[in-house]
Amino acid sequence: MANRPSSTTHPIETHRDWVRLRTLIFLRWTAIAGQLAAIFVAWWRFDIALDLPLCLLTVGAAIAANLVAIFLFPESRRLSQAEAMGMLLFDTAQLALLLSLTGGLNNPFALLILAPVTIAATALQTRPTLLLGLATILMISAAAVLHQPLVTRAGVVISVPGVVEFGYWIAIVIGVVFLGAYTHRVASEIHSMGDALLATQMALAREQKLTDLGGVVAAAAHELGTPLATIKLVSAELADELDDRPELRDDAILIREQADRCRDILRSMGRAGKDDLHLRAAPLLAVLREAAEPHLDRGKTIHFDLAPGPGGSVRQPTVYRYPELIHAIRNLVQNAVDFARSTVWIDAEWTEGTVTLRVSDDGPGYPASVLGRIGDPFLSPRREADRARRPEYEGMGLGLFIAKTLLERTGARLRFANGKDPFLDDSERPARCGAIVEVRWPADRLIAPDAGALGENVPISA
Incomplete structure (x- = not known):
């Protein structure tokens, strides 16, 4: 498969119309x-x-273009890719014409021709950046050949040696290519990282809302238990006393049935735990099962194996139920289930100083080409074989980036590996031959203090 590291089906929409007209107008005035x-x-x-008249006319064209943009459009307008490229192309052509009128490459300000293409590489997508870069090279080449010489009023021609002029042209061409490619790559990574961090924040906010909702439901189930029991008791007594009035007796029975129904609904909604202490911490196995629950019925066998490590307590630790922890482990399990042939293993081990979680599967594993870059968002597209096997899977690496970022917030360190040597035959591969994700926490960051028995539920005071 081309790009295993992801559990997200749709990548964040790329930046398209985010260049403000005001910014380009300000740069043009400068x-x-x-x-x-x-x-x-x-x-x-x-x-x-x-x-002088032609030079001022050329500069006047830029002034007129700015005035037209100011009067026709609001300065807060965000330009499309085509509009932004058009403005930068105009700036490049205007500067190239001005250079032609002022000595071509003998003018030391010829280096400024790099500015529009650098802006394009930062703000635009690949195709308009390439078009503008090619146009810049053609225009500076034309200005190098077709230009008015720099001459003083005394008739002295100001020029550099031909070899220096040629070297200056080569430097500008290389600058267009290098600065354009370098700036575009850095800007793309910044945009991708920003999009991925936004997706991480949205995922964490969603998980936090679900956790908060679970606490509210559990508290409601606990607090409403007593009044519902009272309603049920009173309605039962009324039903017994109204044997001689069937129509009223039926109403009392209906009230009792509806009270039972409310009790059942609250019980099912609050099954995560009626004591809100359970919403903050839970046994390690319970947390792992909660994270894996959405993927238990997807046709793959999931094994849970928990055991103490050297020096670890025999008793299973109670860990904090961080929302980011649940969501991140769920992403790891989803990724394993997506690519496993039949089985996924979730192993946990604890010692006095650490808690270690391993999620492994019997799938094809991570591609060797991306193994060192797993955890970065928006890796390369998938191979056709994986596209045919999982057409809904985009494979952009965002899922694992979210999981890695959220787990690191809880103090964890992650390691990604494959369970088999790529040179082994299928008959020689181990059972856990697929991808392996190992997550290791310091014990004090994950294990909750042992408070003993939780005791009776305490009513929430007003």
Whole structure:
């Protein structure tokens, strides 16, 4: 399979319309101010005989474009990919034309042609960035060949040696390619990480809401038990006393039946535990089963094996029921069930200083090409074989990223591995030949203090 590390079916939507018009307008005003300053300093301070009307007309085109953008659109407008590329392409063409009027590559400000393509690499997707980069190379090449020489009023031609000019052109072309590729790669990783962290926060918030809801339901089931019992008792007594009035007796029986129904509903909703202490901590096996519960009936056998490690207590530890812990382990189990052939093993071991969890399966394991990058969001797409076997699975690595991030918040360290040597034959592979995820916590971060018996439920005071 091409990309096992994920349990999320749909990746976060990529950034498309997030470049603000105001930002590009501000950058263009900055460029206009710099261009005007360079033109007038060269004209007055260094006595360079520029074609001033054409230079000012070129700068005026940028001013007009900014004014049109300001008056036609609100500055808070977010540009589409095509609109942003159009603005940056205009800026590149305007600067290339200005360079042609002011010496081409003999102008030291020719390096600024890199600015629009760098902005595009940061803000745009791959295709518009490539188009703008290619256009930049073509325009700077044209400006290197077709340009007005820099001449002072005294007739002195200002130029650099041809080999230096050629080297300057090569440097700009390499700069377009390198800066574009480097900036685009870094920006893409930042966007992917931001999207993945947002998904992590949403998953954690959802799990926290479910946990809070469980506490409310458990408290409601506990508190409503007494009034429902009273209603049932009184309605039963009324039914006995109304034997001679059948219509009223039927109403009393209906009240008793509905009270029983309310009791049953609350009992089923609060089955996670009637004492809210259970919502904060539970035996390790109970937490693991709760996390794996949605995947117990998916056609794969899940084995739970818990045992003390060297120096560990024989008694199973009670661990905190962190919402992020439940959600993260559920992601790991889902990932294992998704790719297992028939069996998933959930093993836990505890000592005085650590708690270790291993989730393994008998599937094909992690691809060797991504084994070192597991836990990063948005890995490469899947192979066609896996797409045919699991068409609904996107394989972008977001599920394991969420699990890894949430588990690290609880103090855990994760290790990903495969259970078999890739050079072994199928007949030689062990039972647990698939992917292995090992999670290790310091005992004091996961094991809850032993408070003894929970005792009687205590009514919630107003």
